[in-house]
Amino acid sequence: MSKVGRMKLGSEGMEVSLQGLGCMSMSAFYGPPKPEIDMIALIHHAIQSGVTFLDTSDIYGPHTNELLLRKALRGETREKVELGTKFGARFSEGKFEICGDPSYVRVACESSLKRLDIDCIDLYYQHRIDTRLPIEFTIGELKKLVEEGKIKYIGLSEASASTIRRAHAVHPITAVQLEWSLWSRDVEEEIIPTCRELGIGIVAYSPLGRGFFSSGAKMVENFTKDDYRQHMPRFQPENLEQNQTIFDRVNELSTKKGCTPSQLALAWLHHQGNDVCPIPGTTKIDNFNQNIAALSVKLTKEEMEEIESLADIVKGARTGREPTWKESDTPPLSSWKIE
Structure with a gap:
């Protein structure tokens, strides 16, 4: 197997593998934690394959995913990877909350x-934007x-265009992480152009529609009680039947191309530009191998257009709990009164 190539992420000098590895599902949210040894x-297999851009967060577990990566990266391996983690989304007294307070930023980073x-x-991302205080306060602490x-390097996740601009004015932002896939394309209107104007790299999470483009509607049969996807609108019965038609069409097109539906979905993202790095997550080496094989799938302009036409029929909101980038504007700095 040839090694995965490299790309520049943003304009601040960071280089990463052409595809990353999302590590969340190894420890949290998509069912119970997976066996640590596996x-x-x-992770070692990914690094040996050239996928060196690893993505985690302090809320995955919480904390257990970072501890898993600590064990996986002991020794010389650390020098071979680009490690991205996040702060700002946390559970406090059993409740999910977002915090961008400068004092918390520092404690979270040290932790x-x-x-x-x-x-x-x-690469240190603000996982979600705290709309209670100006973004300039949070980025100011990250700059320190x-x-x-x-x-x-500094990154943002799920940020609005205006928030990205204001943050970038305080300190250059290297990457914006956002949900981008064949059935999540609203970022193309304003967020992607803003990133490109400012020279900010684009990291696409959930590029396989949270696993949907791997197996379609039947995936819900395998959801465990602690898999939070079971609560997401697009996986609800009233939406799933129509969304299955998208998968069926992707499956038809991928069969023509001699690849899998998930490879076609990833290839579509890789064709969006040399500033885009998808970070599909997986817990199986076979699935990982399939994902990196998507880099060899070549799509024509006509094929891209045919694939893109499918987005118009997706049914159901993207997320059922988290605030979206459309809601992530923070108060203007000029309006903030410091006591």
């Missing part, structure tokens, strides 16, 4: 460094952490 083997057992985080050598 996940470490998968992630300790859990990961590293001196510097390659860059100056102190505790993080190399």
